[in-house]
Amino acid sequence: MCDQVTRAAELLKDHRDSIDRLDAILVYTLGERFKHTQAVGRLKAEHNLPPSDPAREAAQIARLTDLAKRADLDPEFAKKFLNFVIQEVIQHHQQHQS
Numbered sequence: 001m002c003d004q005v006t007r008a009a010e011l012l013k014d015h016r017d018s019i020d021r022l023d024a025i026l027v028y029t030l031g032e033r034f035k036h037t038q039a040v041g042r043l044k045a046e047h048n049l050p051p052s053d054p055a056r057e058a059a060q061i062a063r064l065t066d067l068a069k070r071a072d073l074d075p076e077f078a079k080k081f082l083n084f085v086i087q088e089v090i091q092h093h094q095q096h097q098s
Contacts, residue, residue, distance in 0.1 A: 034089075041093035051093030057086050 061082055068078035
């Protein structure tokens with residue numbers, strides 16, 4: 001019995017270590033993504049382009065929904081996450097326009 005509990009604790013630690021590494025990857029990836037969207041926002045502001053691009057946003061949502069399905073991730077969660085990111089990006093772009 002004790003061996004099973006010890007083994008379960010080891011497995012739990014391994015899973016949590018992996019989750020921690022993946023969280024770090026997500027944070028650094030989002031940081032890199034936002035560096036590029038900030039550059040896009042500055043470019044749009046310099047050329048008086050609108051802060052949002054509904055056609056691109058729709059295409060991105062469709063693309064990410066497909067990727068989510070292939071990655072065995074709930075597509076609705078992926079849409080919510082992407083919509084959150086898009087709204088944050090638009091807000092940054094609007095700040096550049098000001």
